[in-house]
Amino acid sequence: MRLLRFVSAALTVLAALQSVHAAPAVTLKATLLRPGDDSRLERTRLERAYLGHPGGAAGDGIQVAIDESQFELEAAGVAVELANQPVASLEAARAAAVAAEKAGAAVLLTDLSAAWTLAVTDAVKLPVLNLGEAADSLRQQDCRARLYHLIPSERMRSDALAQTLIGRKWTKLLLLVGPSPQDQLRAAAAQASIKRYGLQVVASKPFKLSADPRERDLANPLLLTAGSAYDAVWVVDSDGEFARSLPYRTVLPRPVVGDAGLVALAWHAQFERFGAPQVVRRFAKAHQRPMTAHDWAAWMGGKALVTVATAAPKGPAAAWALALAKTPLDGSKGTNLSFRPWDGQLRQTLLLTDGQGVISQAPIEGLLHRTNVLDTLGADEPEKLCKVAR
Numbered sequence: 217m218r219l220l221r222f223v224s225a226a227l228t229v230l231a232a233l234q235s236v237h238a239a240p241a242v243t244l245k246a247t248l249l250r251p252g253d254d255s256r257l258e259r260t261r262l263e264r265a266y267l268g269h270p271g272g273a274a275g276d277g278i279q280v281a282i283d284e285s286q287f288e289l290e291a292a293g294v295a296v297e298l299a300n301q302p303v304a305s306l307e308a309a310r311a312a313a314v315a316a317e318k319a320g321a322a323v324l325l326t327d328l329s330a331a332w333t334l335a336v337t338d339a340v341k342l343p344v345l346n347l348g349e350a351a352d353s354l355r356q357q358d359c360r361a362r363l364y365h366l367i368p369s370e371r372m373r374s375d376a377l378a379q380t381l382i383g384r385k386w387t388k389l390l391l392l393v394g395p396s397p398q399d400q401l402r403a404a405a406a407q408a409s410i411k412r413y414g415l416q417v418v419a420s421k422p423f424k425l426s427a428d429p430r431e432r433d434l435a436n437p438l439l440l441t442a443g444s445a446y447d448a449v450w451v452v453d454s455d456g457e458f459a460r461s462l463p464y465r466t467v468l469p470r471p472v473v474g475d476a477g478l479v480a481l482a483w484h485a486q487f488e489r490f491g492a493p494q495v496v497r498r499f500a501k502a503h504q505r506p507m508t509a510h511d512w513a514a515w516m517g518g519k520a521l522v523t524v525a526t527a528a529p530k531g532p533a534a535a536w537a538l539a540l541a542k543t544p545l546d547g548s549k550g551t552n553l554s555f556r557p558w559d560g561q562l563r564q565t566l567l568l569t570d571g572q573g574v575i576s577q578a579p580i581e582g583l584l585h586r587t588n589v590l591d592t593l594g595a596d597e598p599e600k601l602c603k604v605a606r
Contacts, residue, residue, distance in 0.1 A: 243295045244525040246323040247316035248275055249309055249336060252302035254327075266456035267479045267571050268373075271508035274327040274347050274517075275300045280499050281518025292526040296518075306332050310339045317342055323524065323540070325517050327510075330354055337363045343537045345517045348510055352405055355559040356595060359602035364540065364560040366520070367513040368482050370402050372594035374409035376480035376566040376578035377450070377473050379592070382413045383580045386447035386471065391420040392440055392462075398454040406452055406474070419444040423451075425458050437465040450474045478575060480566045483512030486573045490550040516547055516562065556591070558600045563590035 255261075256270045265271065275298070282289075282296050289295055299316065303309040313324055313336040324340065326333050327348040337344045337360045346354065346365045355369050381387070389410065393403040410417060424434040433439050435458060441449060449466055451474040453459035459476035471477055485496050485506035499507040499515070507515075520540060527539040544552035549565045556563060568576045579589045591597070 242293070242525070243297050244323070244521060245297045245299070245319070245321045246325060246521050247299040247301055247312075247319075247321045248278060248325045248327070249301050249303055249312055249316075250274055250327045252304045264456070264460075266460065266475075267569070268475065268481055268509060269456060270348065270510040271505055272503060272511065274325070274510065274514040276503045277499065277507070277511040277514030277516075278325065278347075278518035278521075280502050281515045281522060283502070284498060285519070285522040288526060289522060294525045296521050296525050298518075298521075303328075303332075306335050310335045312336075313339045313342075316340075323521060325514075325521075327514070330358070333363070334358055334360070343540050345520060347513045347517050351401065352595070353401075355561050356601040359559055359604055361604040362537065364520075364555055364562070366516045366562050367510065368564060368566060369561060369594050370405040371408060372561070372564075372566065373480040374402075374406045375412065375593045376568065377406075377478070378409040378413040378415060379578050379580045379583060380478070380480075380568055380576060381415060381448060381473065387414070388416050388418050388445065388447045390441060390444055390446040390449045391417050392423050392449060392451045392453075393420065394453045394455065394458065395422065395424045396454055399452050402454060403452045406450060410450075418446050423453075423458055425455075437462055438467055441466040441468065446470060448473055449477075451476055478568055478570055480568055480578065482509040482564065482566060483507065484509070484567050484569045484574050486569070487567055488574070491548045495548050512547070516545065516553075519545055519547070551590075556594075556597075558597050559595065559602045561594055563588065564593075565590065566593060 262271065278298060282298060301312050303312050309328060309332045316324060317340045321342060323343050323345065324336060325345045325347055326336055330349050330351040330353060333346055333349050333354060343362045343364060346363060346367065348367055350367055350370045352369050352371050355365060393399055421440055423440055424431055426434065448470055449472045451459045451462055451472060453475040456475060463472045463477045496507050499511060523543050523545055524539045527543045541555055544554050547553045547564060553562055553564050566578045567574045568578065579592045583589055583592055585592050
């Protein structure tokens with residue numbers, strides 16, 4: 217009889233535990249807003265695998281982070297529920313954000329352009345995690361108090377390159393810049409980094425890929441790289457097609473950096489330290505492709521959701537927002553990562569890669585900063601144009 221009572225009590229406890237795991241006390245709802253027709257994911261672009269470009273949908277990385285954290289979530293008695301919402305226009309993105317907030321979402325994640333990201337952020341009172349837009353304007357004059365950035369800014373990437381160049385004493389640069397408006401903005405970021413680290417532009421030339429025979433000289437590497445003495449060629453090519461053809465085709469035998477040759481990225485699948493190979497293998501197993509820098513930013517978005525849910529399991533949304541701003545994140549880069557209070561950018565190391573492996577990391581060894589060496593990448597606090605309080 218005593219044995220039967222013991223077994224009955226044990227079964228009761230087991231049922232209670234299963235009930236707890238089956239029905240988490242709190243569910244953090246999040247919504248990913250992404251372009252419904254994303255030209256970056258067009259098949260032929262994915263096949264070319266340009267360095268620094270997305271390799272697939274942002275939802276892939278987020279889901280891997282959530283799936284690998286299930287034990288942690290269950291132990292805290294919480295769950296993360298992700299909705300994936302495609303949008304076709306700025307107005308649709310704004311409406312989807314409002315609808316997600318009304319449906320109980322506590323956090324929004326975006327893989328949208330700068331203008332669409334701002335529209336979403338201004339439409340709701342929720343924290344917004346920017347996964348894919350690197351524009352410095354979102355961290356500077358167009359910043360928002362509830363907008364956080366997982367992907368590194370253009371200025372962070374160009375600072376990483378400038379640090380690497382100065383560390384190798386490649387101080388004289390030939391700058392080649394593409395014709396698009398995005399190229400012009402990214403060239404301005406490159407110029408700011410070049411000035412910050414005391415490099416010298418010996419010549420700056422435009423290039424253009426064109427079917428017009430009268431303009432073919434504008435895409436000729438030999439003509440573009442002639443006439444100057446330089447230590448390296450820095451190419452700014454948002455499209456990627458010209459840049460990939462530039463290494464080993466310059467007049468002088470010099471390295472190419474920027475959007476080909478040596479490229480600064482948030483992540484590369486050949487990174488082999490700090491648990492990165494395990495992250496890469498989990499991602500590849502789930503989605504049958506290499507993990508890109510954009511995938512890492514999305515994965516970090518998922519990690520942020522898990523961290524927020526477990527750090528403030530009782531909610532409400534205000535507590536989750538505070539946890540997001542204050543709780544360090546582990547990005548498998550060897551150091552805790554945190555959001556800068558002045559612009560919402562995630563502090564992080566960057567990887568310098570030639571596409572085959574990781575050559576080095578930035579910040580470079582020996583570089584000093586008064587508070588946090590990671591703030592040598594991107595606009596530092598004295599340079600901030602962001603006026604909002606977090």
